[in-house]
Amino acid sequence: MTEQHNVTPATDWWRDAVIYQVYPRSFADGNGDGMGDLAGIRSRLPYLRDLGVDAVWLSPFYASPQADGGYDVADYRAIDPMFGTLPDAEAVIADAHHLGLRIIVDIVPNHCSDQHEWFRRALAEGPGSVTRERFHFRKGRGQNGELPPNDWESIFGGPAWTRVPDGEWYLHLFAPEQPDFNWDHPAVQDEFRSILRFWLDLGVDGFRVDVAHGLVKAPGLPDMGHGEQLRLLGNQVLPFFDQDGVHAVYRTWRAVLDEYAGDRIAVAEAWTPSAERTALYLRPDELHQAFNFHYLNTGWDAASLRAVIDASLEAMRPVGAPATWVLSNHDVVRHRTRLGGSLDRARAAALLMLALPGSAYVYQGEELGLPEVTDLPDEVRQDPSFFRANGQDGLRDGCRVPLPWSGTAPPYGFGDAGTWLPQPADWAPLTVASQAGDPDSTLELYRAALGLRRTHPGLGAGDTVEWLDAPDGVLAFRRPGGLICTANTTGAAVKLTERPGRVLLSSLPPSHLSTSRHLLNTTGDYVVAADTTVWWEE
Ligand code: GLC
Numbered sequence: 221m222t223e224q225h226n227v228t229p230a231t232d233w234w235r236d237a238v239i240y241q242v243y244p245r246s247f248a249d250g251n252g253d254g255m256g257d258l259a260g261i262r263s264r265l266p267y268l269r270d271l272g273v274d275a276v277w278l279s280p281f282y283a284s285p286q287a288d289g290g291y292d293v294a295d296y297r298a299i300d301p302m303f304g305t306l307p308d309a310e311a312v313i314a315d316a317h318h319l320g321l322r323i324i325v326d327i328v329p330n331h332c333s334d335q336h337e338w339f340r341r342a343l344a345e346g347p348g349s350v351t352r353e354r355f356h357f358r359k360g361r362g363q364n365g366e367l368p369p370n371d372w373e374s375i376f377g378g379p380a381w382t383r384v385p386d387g388e389w390y391l392h393l394f395a396p397e398q399p400d401f402n403w404d405h406p407a408v409q410d411e412f413r414s415i416l417r418f419w420l421d422l423g424v425d426g427f428r429v430d431v432a433h434g435l436v437k438a439p440g441l442p443d444m445g446h447g448e449q450l451r452l453l454g455n456q457v458l459p460f461f462d463q464d465g466v467h468a469v470y471r472t473w474r475a476v477l478d479e480y481a482g483d484r485i486a487v488a489e490a491w492t493p494s495a496e497r498t499a500l501y502l503r504p505d506e507l508h509q510a511f512n513f514h515y516l517n518t519g520w521d522a523a524s525l526r527a528v529i530d531a532s533l534e535a536m537r538p539v540g541a542p543a544t545w546v547l548s549n550h551d552v553v554r555h556r557t558r559l560g561g562s563l564d565r566a567r568a569a570a571l572l573m574l575a576l577p578g579s580a581y582v583y584q585g586e587e588l589g590l591p592e593v594t595d596l597p598d599e600v601r602q603d604p605s606f607f608r609a610n611g612q613d614g615l616r617d618g619c620r621v622p623l624p625w626s627g628t629a630p631p632y633g634f635g636d637a638g639t640w641l642p643q644p645a646d647w648a649p650l651t652v653a654s655q656a657g658d659p660d661s662t663l664e665l666y667r668a669a670l671g672l673r674r675t676h677p678g679l680g681a682g683d684t685v686e687w688l689d690a691p692d693g694v695l696a697f698r699r700p701g702g703l704i705c706t707a708n709t710t711g712a713a714v715k716l717t718e719r720p721g722r723v724l725l726s727s728l729p730p731s732h733l734s735t736s737r738h739l740l741n742t743t744g745d746y747v748v749a750a751d752t753t754v755w756w757e758e
Contacts, residue, residue: 231483232483233274233275233322233483234275234426234483234485234508234509234542234579235542235578235579235680236542236577236578236579236673236677236679236680236681237274237275237322237579238272238273238274238275238574238579238580238581238582238670238673238680239273239274239275239276239277239324239487239579239580239581239582240268240271240273240275240276240277240581240582240583240584241276241277241279241549241550241581241582241583241584242261242276242277242278242279242584243256243279243289243550243583243584243620244256244257244258244261244278244279244280244281244290244303245289245290245620245622245640246584246620246621246622246623246639246640246641247260247261247264247584247622247623248260248261248263248264248623248625248634248635249622249631249634249635249636249637249639250262250263250304250635251635252635252636252637253302253635253637254631254635254637254638254639254640255302255303255640256303256622256634256635257302257303257304257308258281258299258303258304258305258308258309258311258312259304259308260635261278261312262308262311262312262315264625265312265315265316265319265321266319267652268319268321269319269320269321270667271587271663271666271667271670272666272667272670272671272673272674273321273582273670274321274322275321275322275323275324275425275426276316276321276322276323276324277324277325277326277428277487277581278312278323278324278325278326279291279326279428279550280293280325280326280328280430281299281300281303281304281309282294282295282296282297282298282299282300282328283295283298283299283300283301284300284333285333285334285335285397286300286302286602287333287334287395287397287398287604288394288395288397288398288604289550289602289603289620291326291328291394291398291430292328292331292332292333292334292335292395292397292398293328293332293333293336294332294333294335294336294337295336295337296327296328296332296415296418297415297418309422310422310423313422313423313424314423317423322425322426323423323424323425324424324425324426324427324428324485324487325419325424325426325427325428326427326428326430327412327415327416327419327427327428327429327430328430328431329401329403329412329429329430329431329432329435329469330393330394330400330401330430330431330434330435331392331393331394331398331399331400331401331431332398332399332401333397333398334396334397334398334399335397336399338351338354338355339355339399342354342355342357343384346386347386347387347388352388353402353405354401354402354405354407354408355390355391355399355400355401355402356390356391356399356400356402356437356441357388357389357390358381358388358389358390358391358441359387359388359389360381360383360387360388360389365387365389366383368380368381368383368389369381369389369391369441370441370442370443370444371443371444371445371446371449372391372393372441372443372444372449372459372460373449373450374392374393374394374395374396374608375393375394375453375605376394376395376604376605376608377605377608378608380392380393380460382396391437391441393431393434393460394431394604395604395608397604400434400437401435403435403436403437403465403466403469404436409469409472412473413472413473413476416473416476416477417476420476420477420479420480420484424484425482425483425484425485426477426484426485426486426487426508427485427486427487428486428487428489429486429487429488429489429490429507430489431489432466432470432488432489432490432501432507432510433461433462433466433488433489433490433491433492433501434460434461434466435466435469436463436464436465436466436469437459437460437463438459438460438463441459441460442459444458444459453491454491454493455493456493457492457493457497461491461492462490462491462492462493462497466501467500467501467503467506470486470488470501470506470507471505471506473486473506473507474486474505474506474507475505485507485508485509486507486508486509487507487508487509487510487511487544488501488502488507488509488510488511489510489511490510490511491513494514494535495512495514495531495532495534495535495536496535498510498512498514498535499535499536499538499539499541500539502536502539502541503539504539504540508541509541509542509544509579510541510544511544511546511549511581512532512543512544512545512546513546514528514531514532515528515529515532515545515546515547515573516546516547516548516549516552516555519559520559520560520565520568520569520709520751521693521709522690522692522693522694522695522707522709522710525572525695525707525709526687526695529576529685533577533578533683533684533685536578536683537683542577542578542579542683543576543577543578543579543683544578544579544580544581545573545576545578545579545580545581546573546580546581546583547569547570547573547583547586548582548583548586548619549581549583549619550583550616550619550620551616551619552616552619553592553615553618553619554583554585554586554590554591554592554618554619555569555586556586556589556590556591556592557591557592557594558592561591562751563589563662564727564728564750564751564752565751566586566589566662567589567662567665567727567753568707568708568709568727568751568752568753569753570582570586570665570666570669570727570753571665571669571705571707571725571726571727571753571754571755572695572705572707572753574669574670574673574679574680575679575697575699575703575705575753575755576680576685577680577681577682577683577684577685577699578680578683579680580680582666583619584623585623586666587662587663587666587667588623588624588650588651588652588655588662588663589650589661589662590621590623590624590647590650592618592619593617593618593619593621593641593643593644594615594618596617596618596621596641596642597642600617600641600642601617602617602640602641603615603616603617603620617641620641621639621641621642621643621644622634622639622640622641622643623652624643624647624648624650624651624652625651625652625653626651626652626653626654627648627651627653628648629645629648630642630643630645630647631643632647632648632651633651633652633653659729659730659731660729660730660731660732661729665725665727665729668725669725669755672724672725672755676701676703676724677701678699678700678701678702678703679699679701679703679755681699681700681701682699682700685697685698685699686698686699688704688720689717690706690716691714691715691716692710693708693709693710693714694706694707694708694709694710694714694716694748695707695709696720698758702721702757702758703724703755703756703757703758704720704721704755704756704757704758705753705754705755705756706720706748706753706754706756707752707753707754708748708749708750708751708752708753709751710750710751711750711751712750713747713748713749713750714747714748715746715747716746716747716748718746719746719756720746720754720756720758721756721757721758722756722757723754723755723756724755724756724757725754725755726752726753726754726755727752727753727754728749728752728754732749
């Protein structure tokens with residue numbers, strides 16, 4: 221054990237926590253090589269404390285050839301030299317705890333890197349070896365085994381199988397450099413419980429479980445049916461996604477987490493067909509939270525948002541898990557761009573999310589109102605799905621551009637040298653330094669909102685929202701403690717029949733309140749401006 225927890229030992233801290241995602245390559249560069257690292261993260265922890273988040277989730281920083289931005293892990297107990305050393309990781313955990321921040325690390329159990337020792341041995345020891353049983357090796361179909369063993373496709377495009385020189389094929393649901401583990405094998409199960417303990421002993425407060433829905437495959441690895449996969453992905457249980465057998469794994473993981481004091485948690489990245497199936501991962505003896513991708517995938521439209529909010533809360537209630545809310549992460553187009561490009565709308569979406577009961581995830585840079593970078597030249601791209609096309613959109617680099625911290629030109633204080641992906645030339649007004657202290661800025665809006673979540677715990681509390689009557693295109697709901705949230709998702713100002721209370725916070729920049737988009741119009745009616753969310757105190 222290294223550093224003890226300095227954070228409040230309150231139980232259930234995670235039920236309404238705001239958790240900030242750091243993508244280490246792109247957060248802050250401590251050694252001036254153009255790549256973010258643990259030293260950079262450590263130096264910016266006070267920024268995260270001042271932002272007002274409760275916990276930080278770090279995407280992978282483990283030893284990795286970086287075929288998929290570190291989601292191809294070669295050694296789960298070692299730090300990649302590009303990010304630093306194990307003592308650097310310990311220092312991040314210790315400093316975070318001193319600042320009252322919790323640390324969640326990514327764990328990648330569905331697959332490893334093709335450079336992982338187990339896979340290298342499996343390749344070297346050949347067909348029939350016990351080391352091959354830890355992965356999914358099969359003979360091919362066709363007369364000479366020249367066809368893949370089944371028709372599954374990689375999520376990144378192309379077949380989910382790669383043939384090795386001795387003629388066998390191995391399964392990889394993602395890139396060929398990411399062989400899938402065989403979770404029926406006890407050695408795999410034991411190894412991951414041991415990895416969990418390794419990081420829990422170092423003091424981490426929890427895990428984000430990568431591809432949590434993928435570990436268990438249907439017996440016999442049955443075909444999907446030609447051309448069916450893309451249509452069914454996310455809409456139905458598949459032979460490799462969301463199999464019921466996966467829950468037995470998480471029951472054993474929960475037992476490990478519960479051995480440790482301090483409410484250590486796990487959050488599932490589980491793509492399932494419905495909120496009800498997501499809830500199965502969150503039964504009391506399984507994981508604590510799951511990302512709400514159904515919410516992330518909902519457009520900026522009051523009726524659809526209300527439906528997904530109700531469905532999410534409803535689905536979580538029987539298992540007693542908090543709902544979670546997320547707008548952006550390292551795999552999707554940043555929400556400012558996805559919702560149409562307007563900063564007003566991105567700010568309104570953030571205030572809506574932060575008024576909902578449960579836990580919220582904030583992706584680095586959304587607090588700066590960063591847009592997606594849509595014009596990266598092909599030669600700088602690194603996302604493996606870009607190179608394998610036809611699977612995912614292949615455009616995940618645009619949300620991974622290094623953060624702008626200060627200054628008027630790249631690298632905008634990210635580090636001393638360049639950046640591994642180029643930053644746009646017009647990001648000077650978006651830096652932390654230029655936004656800090658400016659009440660109109662998106663950074664100050666997030667700071668104010670997160671501050672209010674602390675002084676008004678009702679904002680994240682409970683498992684219900686009390687809907688209020690509202691004009692078309694507007695959401696209005698009451699939260700415990702006499703707080704009302706109104707979100708106008710339309711492109712026009714909307715008149716409210718009565719004033720909900722005193723304005724606590726509006727997503728409209730304060731200086732705009734004195735313009736035509738005033739909350740109180742000239743005739744004295746209460747008006748919520750277009751694409752604006754307001755928190756009111758009754
Ligand atoms: C998850 C990660 C993504 C990665 C994939 C394969 O979806 O979020 O970045 O490419 O898993 O590990």
